[in-house]
Amino acid sequence: MLTQQGRVRRIDRTDRTDRAGRADPALATDREHATGRGPGIYWMSRDQRPFDNWALAFAQELALAQKRPLWTVFCLAPGYPRANRRHYEFMLRGLSLTGRLLAGQNIPLVLLTGRPPDELAAFCAAKDAAFVVADFDPLRHKQAWLDEAARRIGAPLYEVDAHNVVPCRLASDKQEFAARTIRPKIQRLLPEYLTPFPEPEPHPFLSPDAPSAPDWRAAAAYPQAANEPGPVPGFEPGPLAAAKALEDFIAHRLDGYASRRNDPAPDGQSGLSPYFHFGQLAPQRAALDVMAAKTGSAEDKAAFLEELIIRRELSDNFCLHQPDYDALSGGPAWGLAELAAHAGDKRPFLYDFEVFEGANTHSALWNAAQRQLAVTGKMHGYMRMYWAKKILEWSESPQAAFETALTLNDRYSLDGRDPNGFTGVHWSITGLHDRPWTPRPVYGKIRYMNERGCRRKFDVAAYIAAQDAARTR
DNA sequence: ATCGGCTCGCGCAA
DNA sequence: TGCGCGAAGCCGAT
Numbered sequence: 278m279l280t281q282q283g284r285v286r287r288i289d290r291t292d293r294t295d296r297a298g299r300a301d302p303a304l305a306t307d308r309e310h311a312t313g314r315g316p317g318i319y320w321m322s323r324d325q326r327p328f329d330n331w332a333l334a335f336a337q338e339l340a341l342a343q344k345r346p347l348w349t350v351f352c353l354a355p356g357y358p359r360a361n362r363r364h365y366e367f368m369l370r371g372l373s374l375t376g377r378l379l380a381g382q383n384i385p386l387v388l389l390t391g392r393p394p395d396e397l398a399a400f401c402a403a404k405d406a407a408f409v410v411a412d413f414d415p416l417r418h419k420q421a422w423l424d425e426a427a428r429r430i431g432a433p434l435y436e437v438d439a440h441n442v443v444p445c446r447l448a449s450d451k452q453e454f455a456a457r458t459i460r461p462k463i464q465r466l467l468p469e470y471l472t473p474f475p476e477p478e479p480h481p482f483l484s485p486d487a488p489s490a491p492d493w494r495a496a497a498a499y500p501q502a503a504n505e506p507g508p509v510p511g512f513e514p515g516p517l518a519a520a521k522a523l524e525d526f527i528a529h530r531l532d533g534y535a536s537r538r539n540d541p542a543p544d545g546q547s548g549l550s551p552y553f554h555f556g557q558l559a560p561q562r563a564a565l566d567v568m569a570a571k572t573g574s575a576e577d578k579a580a581f582l583e584e585l586i587i588r589r590e591l592s593d594n595f596c597l598h599q600p601d602y603d604a605l606s607g608g609p610a611w612g613l614a615e616l617a618a619h620a621g622d623k624r625p626f627l628y629d630f631e632v633f634e635g636a637n638t639h640s641a642l643w644n645a646a647q648r649q650l651a652v653t654g655k656m657h658g659y660m661r662m663y664w665a666k667k668i669l670e671w672s673e674s675p676q677a678a679f680e681t682a683l684t685l686n687d688r689y690s691l692d693g694r695d696p697n698g699f700t701g702v703h704w705s706i707t708g709l710h711d712r713p714w715t716p717r718p719v720y721g722k723i724r725y726m727n728e729r730g731c732r733r734k735f736d737v738a739a740y741i742a743a744q745d746a747a748r749t750r
Numbered sequence: 751a752t753c754g755g756c757t758c759g760c761g762c763a764a
Numbered sequence: 765t766g767c768g769c770g771a772a773g774c775c776g777a778t
Contacts, residue, residue, distance in 0.1 A: 454760055457770050611758060710771055713757040
């Protein structure tokens with residue numbers, strides 16, 4: 278019994294039943310032999326929503342089988358890597374809305390503050406928790422917290438990938454080389470995994486000692502460093518705002534997405550990435566709704582689904598399997614060799630971090646992109662590539678460029694500190710998931726981009742003017 | 751406007 | 765072992 282204790286049990290949806298429809302024997306054992314007498318716990322971290330959430334669904338399934346209450350626990354971690362006011366404000370407001378919705382389903386949300394494995398272990402001991410279900414996150418500190426929690430919590434701890442359509446560990450067990458190598462692996466499993474979510478059901482088992490609602494005011498007073506970027510005004514967090522944003526995208530912008538997505542005019546992008554990052558919107562929900570949409574051509578839908586599923590899951594795959602995902606050294610060998618060979622090349626312009634951060638380069642287009650990031654917390658996908666490639670070209674070393682791009686993205690982007698961000702910076706600077714091209718100074722064979730390309734694709738002057746207007750507004 | 755070449759390595763066919 | 769082809773491009777030729 279409970280032979281898995283002390284280790285994280287990785288669950289994917291096929292673990293529930295095998296192909297013949299029989300329950301997984303080890304899981305069936307766990308189901309019936311939970312030791313604690315307290316509630317089951319969903320340790321919410323990456324997927325901060327009360328529905329469309331496979332980790333929550335699995336936790337509720339276990340709690341129902343064991344006829345016990347289910348609580349959700351979120352642990353705020355002081356000093357969480359590169360998190361600042363902009364992120365906390367968006368996250369906490371969304372989380373309080375999620376908490377309210379969960380309470381309506383008889384699943385109270387408990388807010389802890391501290392180092393997550395310490396807090397979870399203490400909380401589970403105090404409440405005699407029967408089991409813990411955590412959502413999957415490929416980032417190394419999250420994986421380490423999960424491993425440590427599994428060793429310290431007496432109850433079994435399960436990991437469920439609630440973020441990817443095809444669970445990351447199931448799609449591939451190694452670092453994939455490119456989109457084309459992971460694409461067939463994901464496509465093959467999509468019919469099995471791209472299925473409707475269960476309807477949320479009020480939980481029938483209540484705790485006699487149910488926790489009271491979290492003190493969100495105290496949480497918001499969380500210590501903050503000076504000079505951090507502030508909240509992004511006019512951008513509503515929360516699972517209901519996210520659902521509305523998805524509906525709005527499908528109604529008004531899915532049509533023509535395939536041809537417009539490289540145009541950074543405001544209406545081309547989906548604008549959903551902050552919701553995805555904080556798990557306020559499930560990529561699988563977006564995929565299901567887009568596929569069922571009456572708007573948009575087959576080509577529009579395919580383009581959106583490619584970005585939503587293949588490229589998003591490729592970035593999780595990169596972070597899970599590449600320990601140096603947030604360092605230059607995590608790039609592909611051929612790209613790093615190119616950068617090293619061109620380390621001595623003359624840079625046409627040389628800027629340090631402060632010039633980039635202040636949007637004070639010679640290039641009005643680059644500065645506009647940086648301002649868009651600083652002001653709105655978002656940058657259009659095409660401009661992110663151009664923006665990062667110019668940081669490489671105008672920094673004294675690839676090392677400095679990598680740090681500048683990652684720091685600015687993490688500091689200002691609402692979806693910073695995300696596998697997508699790490700992967701995007703690597704794609705631009707080290708050639709990750711890309712192929713070699715005609716050699717150039719500084720870049721070597723890593724793909725080069727320039728302002729002429731932008732002019733070919735969109736109205737650069739209008740883009741610059743739009744960012745100026747946003748700044749003075 | 752459109753096209754081919756650039757250039758490396760993965761994965762499959764043979 | 766050979767071969768097709770690829771995360772978003774650039775450039776020059778036509």
